[in-house]
Amino acid sequence: MLQQESMLVKAFETRLKTIEADPNLIVLTTMDQPQLNDKDKVSQYIVYTNFKPGLKKQQTAAIFVYTPLENIDHYQNNKVDYQSELLFEFDPWDKKIHISVLETLGAASKLAFYDYQNHGLAQMALQALIKIAKKHEIETIDGMLSSFDGDDWDRVNHLFGKFDFATIAADKTRGVAIYRLQLQGS
Numbered sequence: 001m002l003q004q005e006s007m008l009v010k011a012f013e014t015r016l017k018t019i020e021a022d023p024n025l026i027v028l029t030t031m032d033q034p035q036l037n038d039k040d041k042v043s044q045y046i047v048y049t050n051f052k053p054g055l056k057k058q059q060t061a062a063i064f065v066y067t068p069l070e071n072i073d074h075y076q077n078n079k080v081d082y083q084s085e086l087l088f089e090f091d092p093w094d095k096k097i098h099i100s101v102l103e104t105l106g107a108a109s110k111l112a113f114y115d116y117q118n119h120g121l122a123q124m125a126l127q128a129l130i131k132i133a134k135k136h137e138i139e140t141i142d143g144m145l146s147s148f149d150g151d152d153w154d155r156v157n158h159l160f161g162k163f164d165f166a167t168i169a170a171d172k173t174r175g176v177a178i179y180r181l182q183l184q185g186s
Contacts (some may be wrong), residue, residue: 003035011068012044019048019066028063028128033070041120042067043112047128051090053136061099062087065121084121086129090136092125099143102126102156103182106133122159129164133183141165145177153177 012032019025024143025048033043044067051061064082071079087101104122133141145156153172160167161181170177 007072007076008035008044008068010076011072011076012046015066015068015078015081016046019046024050026053028131029124042069045070045077045121045124047124049128049132053132053133056092058089058091058093060087060089063125063132065124067119067121069119084125086122086125088129090132090138092136092138095137095139097129097138097141099141102143102159123162126159126163130181137184139183141181141183142168143179145170145175145179 007030016030018025019027024171028047028049029056030046031043035043046066047063048066049061049063051063052059063086065084066078066082068078071083073079083106085101086099089098089100102122102125129141132138143160153175153178157167157177163181165181168178168180
């Protein structure tokens with residue numbers, strides 16, 4: 001157990017140094033607590049972004065969540081750079097953000113080597129996005145559940161509901177929905 005914990009710490013530190021050394025990435029938050037149970041929410045993670053806060057123009061950016069949990073190969077290297085990604089379009093002129101993709105490696109992914117769903121990764125990404133939106137005086141965040149995501153209807157509805165997103169339109173039989181979060185000023 002101690003060796004496994006040591007490998008997780010090493011992988012975490014290596015990934016953090018790599019992110020901090022990349023001028024295109026910004027660390028938003030980290031936690032480095034030992035993972036007591038792999039069924040719980042992750043307690044060792046890095047939330048980071050390629051969002052450029054200094055640009056006062058439209059941009060597409062992403063928020064990534066990395067954890068060393070079940071992410072170390074037999075050479076003690078990270079298998080993937082992140083397990084959850086939230087891709088968004090930032091529009092400071094219209095004061096809105098559109099969520100294009102919110103994805104976590106899991107059972108639905110053909111590439112998944114471990115099911116990272118239900119460990120709080122997407123929640124951390126969405127929390128970070130809301131903080132960015134508030135800091136930049138964004139008034140609305142919207143996103144859609146497409147038929148591609150329809151199998152995860154309940155999970156996605158639950159996630160957006162946790163953050164007080166309103167469901168603007170929904171058709172469970174088709175697996176589509178539109179969500180919106182009103183922030184300030186509107």
